[in-house]
Amino acid sequence: MKSGMSDDISTNLAIRAQGLSKRFGALLAVDNVELRVPRANVYGFLGPNGSGKSTTIRMLCGLLTPSAGEIEVLGLRIPEQAEALRRKIGYMTQKFSLYEDLTVRENLEFLAEVQGLPRARRKARIDALIEAYDFADRQKQLAGTMSGGQKQRLALAGAIVHAPELLFLDEPTSAVDPESRRDFWEKLFDLADAGTTILVSTHYMDEAERCHRIAILETGRLVADGTPAQLTRALAGRTLGVRAPEPRRAQSVLQKMSGVLSVAQIGNALRVLTAAGLDAVTLSARLRETGIEATVAAIEPNLEDVFVSATRHDGTEMAA
Ligand SMILES: Nc1ncnc2c1ncn2[C@@H]1O[C@H](COP(=O)(O)OP(=O)(O)OP(=O)(O)O)[C@@H](O)[C@H]1O
Ligand SMILES: [Mg+2]
Known part of the structure; x- marks a missing residue:
């Protein structure tokens, strides 16, 4: 087990948060959360509706200021250095945010521009993404006319157009069929294999099962954290x-x-x-x-048992 915190920070951890809290008026939406996300891992974020997953993700991205706590992402202090972080991360939510009146290629070109990708590298990068994400025959199709699964794939391609080191995905697969979800997860593992760190929130246990590590939130508190195998073993x-x-x-x-x-x-x-x-x-x-x-x-035991045990108020807390 690692002890000192300072030596992990910039080496093998992509995200480190400590005492992270967010208050909205009387509601403590995120309550003293500690997170450590290793680089090149697919890290799953689970929890019932309203447990604070999106709020935590938005704080880690620098989109929302914490009420308390410390955050370090890719060696940068957040929110203070959020501007420097922006170019190094990708962010995708269930709402996909595509431009429906632009074609597939135009969407990627627009995002490449927004992300400040040097003009000289833009065409090669977009060509490569169009190939890898199976859009060769659809480059000129309007995004708005594509199926849910295709839109989701395009949104992922858009989120990584600038080859971010870290990708935040907030329920990216909530609106697509099982086949598309599988394809999507294959893409995530390709990215992780190439060194990208991925933090992904999900309500699907089969997706959670595939993560290197998962964290479970319940009413803003971290109630379980570990590999799927460690967490299920703890319920033996x-x-x-x-x-x-x-x-x-x-x-x-x-x-x-x-x-x-x-x-x-x-x-x-x-x-x-x-x-x-x-x-x-x-x-x-x-x-x-x-x-x-x-x-x-x-x-x-399976991960659903872990989830139930961690989110029932009479369940014992788990950490691995
Ligand atoms: N800007 C805000 N102002 C007030 N309350 C907020 C705000 N954003 C989130 N909340 C509240 O904070 C709590 C946590 O919300 P959050 O969206 O983080 O949950 P979640 O785990 O992402 O849920 P879901 O699984 O439904 O997406 C909820 O009670 C929500 O209503
Ligand atoms: Mg959410």
């Missing part, structure tokens, strides 16, 4: 599969049982997440006391 023994003759009845009994954090029916079986200490044998015995003969066995 706490996810149980229950098979009972009457699953709906077993579910209603389980939901009222102390130590049970959540119960979900999956087909004919129940998936139960428990607080630490409630194991399969105990659960089975407790069900028997209510007249339910069930088979209970430990099953592999």
Whole structure:
């Protein structure tokens, strides 16, 4: 484990935030968050609606001034050095912000201009993006006439037209189909492979699963942080599969049982997440006391279990 903070700062961390808070009137939208995002990682940002993901991202980009805390991004102090950061980062939200009345190529040309890409390099860069992002046959198509998945791909190409070192993506895939999401994630890994750091917020567990590391926010607080494997491993023994003759009845009994954090029916079986200490044998015995003969066995925890456990108020906090 690393101890001193100063030696990581400009070397292997792209983002470091400490004590980061944001208050909007009476609401503490981000509450004392500490983040460390390693370079060239795909870092996932999870949390229920309103948990402070977008607010945190906007502070890290220098778009919003924190109420308290320290931020260092790519070695720059934010918000003080936000202007110098602008050219080094890309930012894309679910609203894609394309110019619908411009063609594919014109959108990229416009963004290259805005980002101050030297004129001499512009054409080669745009040609390369058009090729890599599969727009060779559509360069002259108006952006507004493309499908959701194509628009999203163009928005990503636009966000990286200046080859940023760091990319902030705020729910970039919320409006597209599973195939497009997969393609999009392949592009993200290509970028990370080439050294780009990516911070991406998402509500999709399959996307979270693919990240190098994830952080989970709940009402502005960081409640979990680690690799997907570390976080799921920390729940070992706490996810149980229950098979009972009457699953709906077993579910209603389980939901009222102390130590049970959540119960979900999956087909004919129940998936139960428990607080630490409630194991399969105990659960089975407790069900028997209510007249339910069930088979209970430990099953592999997944990230959804991690999410539920981290965002339930009675769940124990996790850090890895
Ligand atoms: N400019 C603002 N003024 C007042 N309140 C704000 C402002 N921006 C955000 N908030 C509030 O801060 C809280 C966190 O919002 P934020 O948009 O960061 O959540 P989120 O995690 O991105 O949610 P979602 O998953 O829905 O996108 C919410 O309660 C929101 O209403
Ligand atoms: Mg948001």
